[in-house]
Amino acid sequence: MSLEIEHLEKRFGDVRAVQGIDLVVARGEFFTLLGPSGCGKTTILRVVAGIYPADAGRVQLNGLDVTDAPMHARNMALVFQNYALFPHLTVFDNVAFGLRMRKVPRPEIRTRVGEALDLVRLGDLDRRYPDQLSGGQQQRVSLARALVIRPDLLLLDEPLSNLDARLREEMRTEIRDLHRRLGVTTVLVTHDIEEAFVMSDRIAVLQAGRIEQIGAPAELYSSPANRFVAGFVGLTNELEVARAESQAERLVLTTRSGLTVAVPAGTAWPPDSAPAWLVIRPESVRLAVKSDEVDNHYEARVDDLIYLGGLTRCRLVVGDTQIVAVVPSAHVAGLVRGDRVAIGWNAKDCAVSRAE
Secondary structure (H helix, E strand, O other), rough: OOOEEEEEEEOOOOOOEEEEEEEEOOOOOEEEEEEHHHHHHHHHHHHOOOOOOOOOEEEEEOOOOOOOOHHHHOOEEEEEOOOOOOOOOOOOHHHHHHHOOOOOHHHHHHHHHHHHHOOOOOOOOOOOOHOOOOOOHHHHHHHHHHHHHHHHHHEEEEEOOOOOOHHHHHHHHHHHHHHHOOOOOEEEEEEOOHHHHHHEEEEEEEEEEEEEEEHHHHHHHHOOHHHHHHHHHHOHHHHHEEEEEEEEEEEEEOOOOOOOEEEOOOOOOOOOOHHHHHHHHHHHHHOOOOOOOOOOOEEEEEEEEEEEEEEEEEEEEEEEEEEEEEEEEEOOOOOOOOOEEEEEEEEEEEEEEEOO
C-alpha cells in the first residue's frame, strides 16, 4: 500500500506541531521520520493512524482519502515504544487480540497466531505472560500482534527505545529482515540516526514540524540540504565560507578562518546573499598523506586523541581552523598531543550546504 500525505497541518492550542507536510511512501518501502524530540514526527504518525484528527491537509492510502476515516477502517497496525501488551494475557492471547476483535474464526486465529509467532521466533513461548519475557521478547510479541492482522501499513513509534544497546542492534536487523520477507509498507519514527540508517530505504529529516530533506541514507549523509541536516545525521566538520572563486576545473572556497579548500567545479552554490557552509565528514580526513595524494593538503597540530576501540577521533588544528578526523586506531599508533602531522582530503569529499 502506498501512503501520500498532502499539506498536513496539526496544532495543539497555539503550537503548530506539524506545518505543511508533504510526502509519499511507495508500496513496500521502509520509510523513516527522523528528528529530535518535539519535531512533530510522532504527531504525523498518529494523524496517519487516525489517533489525531488533521487540522488541514489529507492522508491517502492507495489513492483513497482516509483523512476522516476511523482507525479501524484504515487497516494499519501501530507498534508502540512501551509494547502496550496486556499483562493478564498470555503471549498467544496478546497476539490473537486483534483477530478476535475482528471476529476471525477460531481455527484461523490459531493458524495465523502460530505463523506470526514463528515469524518473530517465539513459537515456543506462546503460553508465557509478558512479565516472564525479556524486553526483546516483549517487543517481538508486539510486532507479532501488529503483523498478525496483515496490515497494509505498519507504523513503528520508537519501537526500540526501551531496549539496551545490544538488543537494539539485534532488533534493527530482525525488523529489517522481516520487512524484506513480508514487503509490508512501513513507516518508522525515531530520533536514533544509526537506527534510521540501518533500517530505512528513505528518510525524512524533520525539524520544528517541517521536513528539511528527504532522501536515501547515503544521500542525506553525503549531500545534506542544509547545516541542520548535516549536523543531525552525523559528526561533521562545518566551516563557514567567506568567498568562492572558480579555478580551472574546480571551485576554491575560502573559509572565515582563512582555510582555502578545493571542491568539485559542479558544486551547487547558494545565492550570493545566503550564508554557506563547507561540510567535510571526519572519516574523509586522512592523516600522514603526501600533497600529491589528496586535493587539499595541510600541516596540522594534534590537539587531542580520543580512543574509540577500532577507531580514534583526532582533533587537529590547521592555523585558526579546528578539524576532526576519525581514523583506524592502528594509523595513529604512537601519535601524541602536540605532534605535527600532514592531513588532507579530496575535493569530492566536500559538500556545501546553506545555513538553514
